[in-house]
Amino acid sequence: MNIQNFINGKYINPINDNWINNYNPSNGEIYGQTPNSSKEDLENAYISANSAFKQWSQTTLEDRSRILIKISELLEANLQRFAEAESKDNGKPISLAKSVDIPRAASNFRFFGNAITQFASESHESVGQQAINYTLRQPIGVVGCISPWNLPLYLFTWKIAPAIAAGNCIVAKPSEITPMTAFLLGEICNEAGLPKGVLNIVHGLGNTTGQAIIEHPNIKAISFTGGTETGAHIAKVAAPMFKKLSLELGGKNPNIIFADCDYDNMLETTVRSSFANQGQICLCGSRIFVEKNIYKKFKSDFVEKVKQLKVGHPSKEDTNIGALVSKPHLEKVMSYINVAKKEDGTILCGGNKVTVKNYENGYYLEPTVIEVKTDECRINQEEIFGPVVTIMPFNTEDDVLEMANKVKYGLSATLWTNNLKRTMRMSNQLQAGIVWVNTWMLRDLRTPFGGIKASGVGREGGFEALRFFTEAKNVCIKY
């Protein structure tokens, strides 16, 4: 099936007829083509967005809200179709696409459809000066949204929904590795009555289509989620044009387990936080630190549970671990398993490719647990972004805090303890944008979401996202 760009409410082929292959990770086969859009396609998308801006920015909040909520309802009504498309394109288990990816994409639209009706701005009376100041939060204009492959529609809509809600028009690019659900979204937006040109979707490679978005002088803000290196490149290109930037980047998140935790809940959640979506979630707890007195028990219980995870075809309801997203990504993850061997890590389970019957060319890998001797080894410092976790014991709270913070990233951290004072001490000191205590991936869309250090700049979520997608203007009236 061929994917097309969505510009001015219409599906169209790329001008230069340049295409890239779209692979099905579950069997390694090409199952369609995706445009590799050029600067000219991007310019058309920009023109379409820019023409729609005047009217959309003046559309009442009630009307914007109604359309966003309608998109949400249509996504829910098409859950099965979207989940199947996401699972096929990405390799993730259908059960996950049905329970997480697509419902969350629908929630993103519903949430921001409601949030915009509650978004308020401040006023300040300058007492004694006979003046009043009030703040306008005005849409920016045409904004660029660029998203990765791991949670394709989930993250694409996490940007688009607040941008539209705030009155902007968009030029958006999903990952070229997983373009399918973004392609299908256009149809839903038309059906929901989103005016033509408010959302334009151009497909293509990062260094062609993506580069054209970030270089465009009149795309005033870029919301990007993806790798840290790409984020640094975008920052370099965008800075001289003074674009507003939100960068949600990589992570290498600690999962810190104290002996006083609720053990069974911790164990079950840790299996999930390690391997959900084949470990390809920026929030996965890929470095597991366990208090010394329960380390031996944890190691054996955890490995036993991980061995029970079923690696299989993504369309099977009982599959726990589907296929990795692409061949190059599988090779990258495998290369880290080799690094672990060289670094004296002990592979406690996994480490090998899996051949799934009838799908021998799919990109399957066993969930892998590696015991490391030091937190400073490469596999404990670099983002692997696959079904690979490290485990090691720690002695004291200070020791584990130091190790947890001694990476370049700072996205999320998970803490397992029932000690309140320790919870407070550690959550204050962990260098991360999000700290989960006795849970993982529990998300409330009102909260600020983002990372520190090499995990990004800026926050998304709730009113933070609406603030990002608007410019604050102060009006001062002397009376």
Ligand code: NAD
């Ligand atoms: P990536 O950086 O390779 O690509 C992300 C997007 O950027 C894609 O759409 C790609 O085409 C585009 N891109 C690449 N080069 C570009 C350029 N020169 N100009 C403009 N756009 C360009 O990342 P990926 O491999 O798709 O995703 C995995 C990474 O994303 C991991 O590092 C992961 O941690 C991170 N991630 C972060 C979060 C978060 O919220 N912090 C969430 C999910 C994924």
